Amino acid sequence: MGIESESVGCLNLSMFFLFILILLPPHYHCSQVYNITPLQPFVQGDTLVSPTGIFELGFFSPNGSANKYVGLWHKNIFPRKVVWVANREKPIAVTGSLASLRISSNGSLELVDGNQNSVWSTNVTIQVSSSSTSSFAAVLSDEGNFVVKDVTKAGQSIWQSFDYPGDTMLPTQRLGYNTKSKKGTILTAWKSESDPSSGIYTVEGGRATEVPAQVIIWINRSTPFWRSGPWDKSKFIGMPDMDDRYLNGFEVEENVEQGTEYFSLKLFDAFAAYIEISSQGKPKLMYSDNGRNWSIYWETLENRCDIYGACGPFGVCKASESPICKCLKGFVPKSHHEWSKGDWTEGCVRKTELFCERQKTKNSVPLQGIQDDNDDGFWKIVGAKVPDYYEYITSFNAQYTPNECKTQCLNNCSCLAYAYVNNIGCLVWSKDLNDIQKFSKGGVDLYIRLARKELGSSPTSRDTLLEYIGKYDPSELLIYDFDTMSTATDNFSITNKLGQGGFGPVYKGILQDGKEIAVKRLSSSSGQGIEEFKNEMLLISNLQHKNLVRMMGCCVKEDEKLLVYEFMPNKSLDTFLFDPMRRGELDWDRRFNIIQGIARGLLYLHHDSYVKVIHRDLKVSNILLDEKMNPKISDFGLARIIEGTQCVENTQKVVGTRGYMSPEYAMSGIFSEKSDVYSFGVLVLEIISSKKNNNFFLYDQQLGFLAHTWNLWSEGRGLELVDEVLGDSYCSSEVLKCVHIGLLCVQDNAVDRPSMKDIALMLSSKTDGPQPKRPLFTIQNSFSHPQLLYERTKSSTSEATITVIEGR
Incomplete structure (x- = not known):
């Protein structure tokens, strides 16, 4: 009886599970x-x-x-x-x-x-x-x-x-157009986050008539919403955040015979990546370097200036100014009434008619060099996003030179502007100049045609600069001939380009005697002016230390300004530290040596040189590495001398790199040696972790880099900050000492931060500093908007905002 009951029980249980499976939906x-x-x-x-x-x-x-x-x-x-x-x-x-x-x-x-x-x-x-x-x-x-x-x-x-792409482009996928077949591939945004049907925004790889091509976002396939600017073989020149020191995610396939030009996405050492256009028309490049979650590599449409034609024809937009729109020099608002209300879409009109327009009986204007007060001339905008509807001018024998480009435009009455762009050549414009931006970094030089009377005084001449050099700089600083520099760099060939600094590209050169040099070119695609040029030349030529880059000379010719330095074969620290394939070459001994070397260089600037120098732009990309991986501080264009016993200065123009600026400098323009100490602290923590401070964010905890570091330290988990590629091959006491120093340096109040003398002592001995205070203010990049984040405490309810920053 017991056995029968057990059998019946098992049968009933089996029937129950079968019944449940039948009920489950397919x-x-x-x-x-x-x-x-x-x-x-x-x-x-x-x-x-x-x-x-x-x-x-x-x-x-x-x-x-x-x-x-x-x-x-x-x-x-x-x-x-x-x-x-x-x-x-x-x-x-x-x-x-x-x-x-x-x-x-x-x-x-x-x-x-x-x-x-x-x-x-x-x-x-x-x-x-x-x-x-x-x-x-x-x-x-x-x-x-x-x-x-x-x-x-x-x-x-x-x-x-x-x-048949949707709203996303994957690596190896192509976006572009075939002029012969009249076929192309485009991205089309979703209608909303919950509706993948076609929205109003589309992304196309330029117009069939444009060479070089650009990427354009359209509204309803008819109204331009955003454009990238032309491709210069390494980046889109209308996207200053596309830094060509790194793989930026794009490559272009051109076939003139087949009439095709396609853009495609590459992985740039990431595990995975994609480009998408959101339902609001915003494009962004996402990547994953760990195969588990996504991070933003770049995105556009960060401000109103990115919207196509924000300031109308012959208007120029600068996001950091208020109002953001101004008329180009020599132009006035078409409608003063609409302009005063903040409606700039009608743009501007010319104040003085061009000379060539008045010469109805002449076919051309006087050649360059044969000019009088009635001739036309050009006004230069530095760091510009070039206008839309450009024409590419080239010859069969050789590409136009900058002077030939200028003459080509000047001798054609319909030419309203020109630009000579590295790796592209001569671009000219004959239609209304629309969608111009002025960037705080990046961009190119754009020359606007104006009547001679509208042009202001000429820029500082070469003779003036040479007089300055002879008066202030030591005799060992050489004055190089421009042709010598052009020959040494193979006419500033892209193959000799070492990187792109905040104020211009840097090229490798070889002099006739075989000596290798690095040449910083400050003429094209540069926001650096005469004062910054003279400042860096004066400072570096008079500062001598093994952890500072050594200047060898300079060159000035018309608008060209070149600085010549000793060549650093290992380039800058960021080419190792933030490269997933190369950061393993930086073992802990090298990283600790680099930290110590930077500290020694700053100690010299702050205390041991004949003048106290505040660098103001200390960051990973401004640390160069010699053949033995020893660090040398570079880029003194923003550096300032503090006279006598003065220890604090104030500036109305806050310049530098977000994420490295101290709170008092970012918010109030106050800088001192403690501002450099703050930057040094951020740099130390980046060297330990191989993480970019301004591209790091823990979504689940709403924490940026410094706040995350503080949490690890305060919880006794400071070693978790160490770059995972190091494994266990590091000295834990040295790592913890460096994390400790880094957090001391990034404290909110400048008075709480140690001096470089204190830091050098802590690095070279067993001396421990005080316990760091929890940071309340941290400069971060929240991916979509750089901002000053404020971590609230129970006893504080005030908020902080950041005002004027010129990012680099």
């Missing part, structure tokens, strides 16, 4: 598949996975909507970003019966709902014999490309999702 079934064939359709609940599990395709409902779509995404990176949607225009109701994705015997991929109604199809069919029923398969590649292949023809692709 979509609870879930399995991974690696292809779709005519004999194996893809049903709701399945996921299609790429060979190594990088990408996954499946059914999804965005943000809990009542609709279901087929899309694909990175399998293990969160938050999950859907990078392609099949049926974006025709969803399937969640409450409906099971949908499936199937492939027919003639190669057509089709999505059908539970009633077998067609929802979406590739509309590609191949004629096959009746015996080839299984000759096609749909697979997902590790690049994120959903492909239908003909298995009987060595896997020949007959359709791929890369040709």
Whole structure:
């Protein structure tokens, strides 16, 4: 009887589980598949996975909507970003019966709902014999490309999702246009975060008539909303945050014969990356270097000036000024009434008619060098985003020189402006000058044609600068000839470019005697003026220390200003520290030596040189490395001398790099040696961790770099800040000492920070400093908007704001 009861019990339990399985809806079934064939359709609940599990395709409902779509995404990176949607225009109701994705015997991929109604199809069919029923398969590649292949023809692709992008572009995917076929690929934003159907914003790889091409965002395919500026073979010159010292995510394929120009995205050593355009029309590049979560690499449309034509024709927009719009020199508002109300869209008109416009009977204006008060001339805007609708001027024999570009424009009455851009050449404009910006960093020199009477006084002459050099600088500072510098750098070839500093590009050069040099060029794409040039030349030529870069000389010719330095074969510290492939070369001994060397250099500037010097722009990219990886502080364009016993100064113009500026300097323009100490503290913590302070943010805790570091330290977990590539091969006492010093340096109040004398002593001995105070104010970059973050305490409810900063 007991045995029978037990059997009945087991039977009843089995029936119960069977009953539960019958009640469960079919979509609870879930399995991974690696292809779709005519004999194996893809049903709701399945996921299609790429060979190594990088990408996954499946059914999804965005943000809990009542609709279901087929899309694909990175399998293990969160938050999950859907990078392609099949049926974006025709969803399937969640409450409906099971949908499936199937492939027919003639190669057509089709999505059908539970009633077998067609929802979406590739509309590609191949004629096959009746015996080839299984000759096609749909697979997902590790690049994120959903492909239908003909298995009987060595896997020949007959359709791929890369040709039909949504709002996202993946690495190896191309965006562009073919002028001969009149076909191209574009990105189209989602209508909203929960609706993947086509929104109003589209991204296109330029217009077919533009060479070099630019990327444009359109509203309803007709009204420009944003543009990148032309491509200069390393970056878009209208996007100053695209720093060509690093791989910025883009490359361009040009084929003049085929009439194609395509932009594509590369991985730049990241695990994964993508570019998307949001439903609000904002593009951004996201990357993951750990395969688990996403970070922002760059994004645009940060301010009103980024919106196309914000200031109208012949207006120029500068985001840091108020109002943001001004008329170009020689122009006045077209409507003073609208302009006074903040409506600048009608733009500006010319005050004085051009000389060539008045010469109705002449075909050209006088050549350069034969000018009088009636001639036209050019006014230069430094650091500009060039206007839209440009024309590329080139010759069959050789590219135009800057002077030839100027003459070409001057001798053509319809030419309103020109620019000579490195790696592009001569660009000219004959239509209304629209969508001009003035950047605080980056950009190029733009020359606006004006009547001679509208031009102001000429810039500081070469003779004036040479007189200054002879008066103030030591005899060992050499004055180089420009032709010598041009020859040494192979005419400033892109192959000799070492990097892009805050005030201009730096090139490697070799003099006739074989000596290697580094040449900083401050003429094109530079916001550095005469005063900064003279400042750096005077300071570095008179400062001698093994941890300061040594200046060898300078060169001045017309608008060209060059500074010549000793060559540093290992470039700057950031080329190692922030490169996932190279940061392992910086073992702890090297990192500690670099920290000590920087400290010695600052100690010399603050205490041991004949004058006290405040650098004001200490950061990782301004630390150069010699052949033995010893550090040398560089870039003294913003440095200031503090006279006598004075220890604090104030400036109305706050310049520097966000994330490295002390609170008192960023907020009030007050700088002292303690401002450099703050920057040194940030730099030390970056060297320990290999993390960029202004590109770090813990979303789950709402913490920036310094706040995160403080939390680790205060919880006794300071060693967790160490770069993971070091493993256990570091001296824990030295690391903790450096973290301690870093936090002492970044304290809010300048008086609490140690001097460089104190720091040098702590680094070279077992002396411990006081306990650091918890930072309340931290300069951070919250990815979308640089800002001053304030961490509240129970006893403080005030808020802090940041006013004027010229970021670099």
